[in-house]
Amino acid sequence: MEGLRGFPTSQTTNPPPLHTLEPLPRIAANRAFAVVYTCAILALLYNHAQRLVLLHYPFTTIVSLLLLISDLVLAFMWTTIQSFRMRPVKRREFPENLEKVMKREDYPALDIFICTADPYKEPPISVVNTALSVMAYDYPTEKISVYVSDDGGSMLTLFAFMEAAKFATHWLPFCRNNNILERNPAAYFGSKHALDTETENIKILYQGMKVRVEHVVETGKVNDYINTELGREAFNKWTSYRFTTQEHPTIIQVLLDSSRDKDVAGNLMPNLVYVSREKSRTSPHNFKAGALNALLRVSAVMTNASMILTLDCDMYSNDPHTPLRVLCYLSDPTIRSKYGYIQFPQCFHGINKDDIYDCAYTQMFLINPMGLDGLLGPDYFGTGCFFSRRVFFGDPLTLVSPEISELSPEHVVKKPIQSKAILALAHNVAGCNYEGNTNWGSKIGFRYGSLVEDFYTGYRFHCEGWKSIFCHPDRPAFYGDAPISLLDVLNQTKRWTIGLLEVAFSKYSTITFGTRAMGPLMGLAYSFYSFSPILSIPLTTYAFLPQLALLNGVSIFPKVSELWFYLYVFLFVGANAQDLFEFVSAGGTFQMWWNNQRMWMIRGLSCFLFGFMEYLLKSLGISTLGFNVTNKTIDDKQSKRYHKGDFEFGVASPIFVPLTMAAIINLFSFIWGSIEILRGRNMDQLFLQMLIAGFVTVNCLPIYKAMVLRSDEGKMPIKITITATILACALCTTVSLIL
């Protein structure tokens, strides 16, 4: 075991370890397999070359070229994945040792950022629950400051947080005194507990708050409940100005002040600050990255904590000791000077049994980050990440100073957060024109230029020379919402696709700039993500080409009797078996893995394709793209169907068309092939094509079900079925005419 000694002190006795790092035993096997598989890929390319030389007909040449391009893309993507397999590690922390090396009063201050953007897609009561869960961290309360960024500029959200501030004065001491683990009230009251009177009373308070908040969201009016001067003053901003989500002044409201507000037991409360940065149609606001940068500045002016936690509005804390785990690393000055952030996995509650949409993202949020942890560290996932404030201001050796000294990570705040000077400066730095002619978004803060601001920002930090840490304790530190309708899932992935392509084809491309700055393995790892949309090329090719050829009796792969056939089988089985092994080792089941591989096919035929097109239109200047917030509300009927395991189509979106076409063509070619076999035809030459068609058909079972067997609202809209059928027929006819 390679023990990293935590927190060196001047004491003579060895301090107890705060964390350890251990390489996974599978490393040697991974490396050996990579060598074998590389040989197989080279053999395949040789086979391609052989065929291309022998061919004379234009059609078969085109087919062979398409297959060659597809296999080259697959080979490239396979190579990038190897970076995760060369040195996976597992870390452990020992928060129980923390108090032995560090006094509680010496813990650093912690600023927590929570982003929300739309009260109708992101119910304010859930955002409030997220905030309460972290306000109740097992950490010196007065050192915690929670900043809520409301990009929706909604009085409904502000109202919800005014309610939260009151409820928190009961909730925080309740959690502390009863040593509660689930500090998100909704989650706590949602699971079964013995209800003593104290719990009963708290529950009544919570329900009261929930009813008021939901009522206000429903009616759109807060007036019924506002009876204090402070409240009226705050909400006046919405009425005294032509206020819209896209155009409004900065609103900063300190709802709790740690220097004077106390809970019902007389202990100080954390700071709770509502921030809605200024918006104007004429200046770009850079979506979430812009919101986070505004919070970086507002928090610098008010508290300037050296530790920062960023959270999406739905990602609540599931473990009050999480900051202590982080301190196991950040309390060590040698770590602090090299490591920029500590990322926790994104875990989700409410995913159905077999995770039909692959929303757990086991590879992206668990397997791959463990691989990266043995190199420079995991990428940034946008939420559940603790930063050292210094990372936002230049590389580990050179501090890039912000335009005013109050924003510097070294600045010490001396005035109370509600003083006039502080509030005035905070409003100023949240202004929509503040960033003009500054380094924000380029050299300072979260980086602009990609719709996956998280991925891009973490990437640029690694390029600057920072490292990061992946921390995944057994009890998930955070839980968030996953989308439960296929369209929401695909739209989310489509946004990611566009953002990733923006990185892949920028001057900071992961494969060129990244490889130079971070070395080949990290460059490949980041390229696995940024180039993943090009998987749509082989996935689309393999979903249509072999089947169309099969329907016309044309063979495009080696015969069963040839040795080359077994090469194809090895490449397919080998890659999938290794993937399955990793998946199951990470706690997945076979069913989940099956659904995961199906989702790759679905993504390839939908959001990757559509994302690619939208990216092209944007690059040509034909359209602009926005950050479409993922829906986090839950429709009961939809939720029932989801938990039954049925795919949710329902909406007639063009994004479903290529997928449905593939489902139809694969089924027919497979049936045609089976009939030919029954009629005694020798399928030696077409066997591999039959296998592929059969495999895709099995993958498409939920689609056939949605097309013909279901009558609920989530079935495949008839419009899509008809369009896809017509297009599939047109495609088959065209191909048979060419042949």
Ligand SMILES: O=c1ccn([C@@H]2O[C@H](COP(=O)(O)OP(=O)(O)O[C@H]3O[C@H](CO)[C@@H](O)[C@H](O)[C@H]3O)[C@@H](O)[C@H]2O)c(=O)[nH]1
């Ligand atoms: O203009 C915007 C748009 C979004 N958000 C917030 O950003 C967060 C993430 O948005 P969501 O719709 O939930 O996106 P997801 O696709 O679920 O999020 C993943 O992908 C995003 C990048 O596309 C990252 O920012 C997220 O952290 C990551 O979890 C939410 O809290 C939003 O309120 C803003 O603050 N301002």
Ligand SMILES: [Mn+2]
């Ligand atoms: Mn989300």
